[in-house]
Amino acid sequence: MSAQAQGGGDVPPLLELSAVSKSFGGVAAIKDVDFRLSEGEIHGLIGENGAGKSTSMKVIAGVHSDYDGVMRVGGRQVRFRNARDALDAGIGMVHQELSTVPDLSVAENVFLGQQPLTRFGTVDWRRINREARQLIASLGLDIDPTTTMGALPVGIQQLVELSRVLFSGARIIILDEPTSALSPPEVKRLFDVLRKIRADGRGIVFISHFLDDVLEISDSVTVFRNGRTVASGPAAGLSKDEMISSMIGRGSIGMHMGESAELASDDSKPVVMEAEAIGDGKMLRDVSLKLRAGEITGVYGFMGCGQIEFARAAFGKIPLKQGRMLIDGQEISFRSTADAKNRGIAFVPENRSMMLFRTEPIYKNVSIAILERIHRLLLKPDAERSITKTHIDDLQIKTQGADMALGSLSGGNQQKVALAKWLTHLPKVLILSEPTRGMDVGAKEDVIRIIKKLRERGVAILVLSSEPETILTLADRVTVLRKGVVAREFSSGILHKADLLSAA
Numbered sequence: 001m002s003a004q005a006q007g008g009g010d011v012p013p014l015l016e017l018s019a020v021s022k023s024f025g026g027v028a029a030i031k032d033v034d035f036r037l038s039e040g041e042i043h044g045l046i047g048e049n050g051a052g053k054s055t056s057m058k059v060i061a062g063v064h065s066d067y068d069g070v071m072r073v074g075g076r077q078v079r080f081r082n083a084r085d086a087l088d089a090g091i092g093m094v095h096q097e098l099s100t101v102p103d104l105s106v107a108e109n110v111f112l113g114q115q116p117l118t119r120f121g122t123v124d125w126r127r128i129n130r131e132a133r134q135l136i137a138s139l140g141l142d143i144d145p146t147t148t149m150g151a152l153p154v155g156i157q158q159l160v161e162l163s164r165v166l167f168s169g170a171r172i173i174i175l176d177e178p179t180s181a182l183s184p185p186e187v188k189r190l191f192d193v194l195r196k197i198r199a200d201g202r203g204i205v206f207i208s209h210f211l212d213d214v215l216e217i218s219d220s221v222t223v224f225r226n227g228r229t230v231a232s233g234p235a236a237g238l239s240k241d242e243m244i245s246s247m248i249g250r251g252s253i254g255m256h257m258g259e260s261a262e263l264a265s266d267d268s269k270p271v272v273m274e275a276e277a278i279g280d281g282k283m284l285r286d287v288s289l290k291l292r293a294g295e296i297t298g299v300y301g302f303m304g305c306g307q308i309e310f311a312r313a314a315f316g317k318i319p320l321k322q323g324r325m326l327i328d329g330q331e332i333s334f335r336s337t338a339d340a341k342n343r344g345i346a347f348v349p350e351n352r353s354m355m356l357f358r359t360e361p362i363y364k365n366v367s368i369a370i371l372e373r374i375h376r377l378l379l380k381p382d383a384e385r386s387i388t389k390t391h392i393d394d395l396q397i398k399t400q401g402a403d404m405a406l407g408s409l410s411g412g413n414q415q416k417v418a419l420a421k422w423l424t425h426l427p428k429v430l431i432l433s434e435p436t437r438g439m440d441v442g443a444k445e446d447v448i449r450i451i452k453k454l455r456e457r458g459v460a461i462l463v464l465s466s467e468p469e470t471i472l473t474l475a476d477r478v479t480v481l482r483k484g485v486v487a488r489e490f491s492s493g494i495l496h497k498a499d500l501l502s503a504a
Helices: 053-060 083-088 106-110 125-137 154-167 184-199 211-217 240-248 307-314 337-342 362-374 381-395 411-420 441-456 468-474 497-503
Strands: 015-024 027-037 042-046 068-073 076-078 091-094 172-176 203-207 220-225 228-234 260-264 271-279 287-292 296-300 322-327 330-332 345-348 429-433 460-465 477-482 485-490 492-496
Touching (some): 015 053, 027 042, 027 053, 027 203, 027 220, 042 053, 042 211, 053 172, 053 203, 083 091, 091 154, 125 154, 154 172, 154 184, 184 211, 203 211, 211 240, 220 240, 240 497, 271 307, 287 296, 287 460, 287 485, 296 441, 307 345, 307 429, 337 345, 345 411, 362 381, 381 411, 411 441, 441 460, 441 468, 460 468, 468 497, 477 497, 485 492, 485 497, 492 497
Parallel strands (some): 027 228, 042 203, 042 220, 091 172, 172 203, 296 460, 429 460
Antiparallel strands (some): 015 027, 015 068, 068 076, 220 228, 260 492, 271 322, 322 330, 477 485
């Protein structure tokens, strides 16, 4: 791949970025980005998390108006003030998190915010249902427009949202991780629709971590790394290995912390928890995994791979439809998360707000998991504070005291509090979902140190992350999930970041 973005003859591209830069608080998120999208082209956009893809697309979509450089649409220089300006210029975006309204009908979702009215000023339902049916049919779908949106599979909902973007008249369509939650048949259906849209002369930006999908559907591919455009060219003849090399930088494998690791699994350690061919009937299918005492098992994959579902199934938050879970060799069936906790399982989710109370004091956030152990009838705040102060010292939580509101702490220190709530009485199994996401380097090092100490104390630890550096820094063995199934397992030898990206 060349380091120069591709253009097309005398016809101006549908979209062009030239030397576009955007900073936040003096820190550059993207620097001198070049990007071109032509008529009738599907352009794949790839790069690691934080490479600059999202920031660039938000510039295009009008979310960020304060930037340096030039953007042109159809050869005309533009600068959008907001997303409405971008939409008026023919740019539409389908986000990874769908913005459909599940309780409304398909037709209502297609015309959301743009309902045609009768001459009496009322909503023209007959026209809405008729035109929604025609628009959806043009994408190869046969759906009753009066069907409630939430009753449809995710893949169909995504196509309905895409039809809404098409209805808006968009000539430039940005798709953010469109295949992350789709089954293979749904991916095929989506690709068939995208090829129809391409044949109509529209341009599509296809953002994805799934490199096989990018290669299958894209005409061109651009690679971002560290906020810059590092390569761009035709997809034909491009290999997955070349894409990975461009994403992580040639020659960088094994040169930096977290870029590679020597796995230290030990099959002689006792199995504390085991999943046998489990499935949730939606995302997970036949996933098997063993967690051993005093060992960290890493589960790696991109968003939508099934990590979150596996963590929640292991903690009793979602029921299993197939397979079984075992603790110390005995089959168990969790009725609730309280049941899982009583069995010795602790869970720190990817979203800290799910388990912490930001307006409450730190000591209440720490003690909530052990109240029944330290109180019989009456609350004992002094005992709660004493326990919390010990954790504040041990974990080096930066705070003025146990009575400080949790929300006054940094994200890294909040994560330490989330860990502290489980440390007074050590669990058998500790499940950590994205334990270092969004932290600065110092906070990450502290959290990693805490997790490794827990491993030394014999806890069986499961770390689930979409950050390869986190997995490589922590894990003794690694399972890679891809769209709900186990793609590959690593238990010995040197494991490189490229191996993880390739397997995912």
